[in-house]
Amino acid sequence: MSALTVLRRYAAKTDLSTIPDSVLFTHTDTSLTLFDLFPKSNTFHFLMMPRITPSLPEEHTRDLRTLLKWDKEKARKVIEGLARDARSVQDMIKEEMKKRFGFEWPIFTGFHAVPSMEHLHLHIIASDLFSDRMKHKKHYNSFHPKRGFFLHLEDVLSWFDATPSYYKTMAKLPKSQYEPLLKEDLICWRCNESFKTIPKLKEHLRAEWEKDAAKVKVKELKRQREDEEYVDIDKRSVKRSTPAAPEEPTP
């Protein structure tokens, strides 16, 4: 099976039990969410795609361009359905971020303007873009939130409510306009510093992310220490048998 058409084969399935747990993260009646096989985030990277049904035939879901060429209101319903399901995946990611790392960091949700695999798929990816699989300039630029190649889901939704001519213009998604964006300089999406090579950029992105993670750890330690002090004060107050002080406002 071609690597380019693997997504469509999953999207057409009615019996999901044939998809391994290592591939399928979650699903609804209208969408499947897969673990990206080559994650570009070090932590969370999912692909969400609409399921192929009689009312949503595969000829209209090859990619975003194909979908937007179809009936506008039908296309809107598809995108809105993905947006609804994406919110619940984002919530699951946020819970997992808090549980595993003690803090939340941005999640990017959007389409590639020129996708390299067939069948419409939405990327839901945490912004720590320094995984082992992040190897080339085009990988990074395809997820850079301000580069223009990554089409944020909210932006795509807004096209439907813009003027018809704006919708028509955006819906064209010309390769010739978007592909050159992948070759532009490597710029940190957080601080705009530019880097000559992918390894240098990744080193920087990792350091920035680890700084955020470290801040949380310092805060946690401080809170623990404060809790211990409160305990000491409580013991003393018991010994002296002074009346309980009014409750301290929590910081």
Added chain:
DNA sequence: GTTCTAGAAC
């Protein structure tokens, strides 16, 4: 999309 690898960049 990835892997492979020649040769550029340092």
Added chain:
DNA sequence: GTTCTAGAAC
């Protein structure tokens, strides 16, 4: 000499 990129092949 080593690291890294980018184009060809799949």
